[in-house]
Amino acid sequence: AQSVTQLGSHVSVSEGALVLLRCNYSSSVPPYLFWYVQYPNQGLQLLLKYTTGATLVKGINGFEAEFKKSETSFHLTKPSAHMSDAAEYFCAVSSTSGGYQKVTFGTGTKLQVIP
Amino acid sequence: DVKVTQSSRYLVKRTGEKVFLECVQDMDHENMFWYRQDPGLGLRLIYFSYDVKMKEKGDIPEGYSVSREKKERFSLILESASTNQTSMYLCASSFRRGRNYGYTFGSGTRLTVV
Numbered sequence: 001a002q003s004v005t006q007l008g009s010h011v012s013v014s015e016g017a018l019v020l021l022r023c024n025y026s027s028s029v030p031p032y033l034f035w036y037v038q039y040p041n042q043g044l045q046l047l048l049k050y051t052t053g054a055t056l057v058k059g060i061n062g063f064e065a066e067f068k069k070s071e072t073s074f075h076l077t078k079p080s081a082h083m084s085d086a087a088e089y090f091c092a093v094s095s096t097s098g099g100y101q102k103v104t105f106g107t108g109t110k111l112q113v114i115p
Numbered sequence: 116d117v118k119v120t121q122s123s124r125y126l127v128k129r130t131g132e133k134v135f136l137e138c139v140q141d142m143d144h145e146n147m148f149w150y151r152q153d154p155g156l157g158l159r160l161i162y163f164s165y166d167v168k169m170k171e172k173g174d175i176p177e178g179y180s181v182s183r184e185k186k187e188r189f190s191l192i193l194e195s196a197s198t199n200q201t202s203m204y205l206c207a208s209s210f211r212r213g214r215n216y217g218y219t220f221g222s223g224t225r226l227t228v229v
Contacts, residue, residue, distance in 0.1 A: 009155070032215055043119070043205055043220035044158075051216070090157065094215040100165070101146075101215040107157035 002027040006106035019078040023091030032094040033074040121221035134193040138206030147189035152203040196228045
């Protein structure tokens with residue numbers, strides 16, 4: 001079984017401040033990890049992914065995330081928040097079972113950026 | 116630019132109606148998925164398909180069925196709509212079975228059942 005926990009359903013940061021969105025996962029096999037972003041009334045868009053190799057992954061819009069196996073974490077960061085970053089962010093874990101990919105999404109974190 | 120297109124952005128239906136939600140992808144992806152999204156619950160998998168005419172139940176299939184007659188099209192059917200099926204429905208696709216490099220999502224259909 002696998003699961004994803006996103007700490008904080010709502011996070012507020014000031015414009016220009018560091019963005020840190022937390023994600024912890026559990027998986028019995030080596031996971032693939034993803035962050036998606038959802039703007040109001042839209043579908044989800046892939047922000048970045050970790051599959052294998054380098055544990056620090058860079059995504060679109062200046063976001064990056066670091067896979068820490070010992071901490072079972074995959075936190076999302078951005079050095080300086082922009083107003084356009086206001087959205088909901090979803091962490092997801094994916095693993096293979098019986099030839100199928102099983103993906104589990106977190107419950108999401110809404111990011112508010114304060115001018 | 117690759118696309119997943121959902122036929123309706125907003126839909127209002129009456130209780131008991133049969134509802135069809137259509138999803139089309141133009142990327143030659145093998146895998147297609149239907150999720151529903153509700154506040155505080157995240158995304159929950161309803162059904163998925165790894166091939167034409169193939170379907171598998173997800174975590175919450177009750178009250179739903181699906182159809183995949185062509186590779187590019189995956190339809191979600193609410194046999195008899197109920198108010199507890201009011202939700203945002205998201206279709207997604209990915210390239211190949213057994214490999215997950217991320218999903219491409221449609222823009223969603225917000226369904227209200229009255």
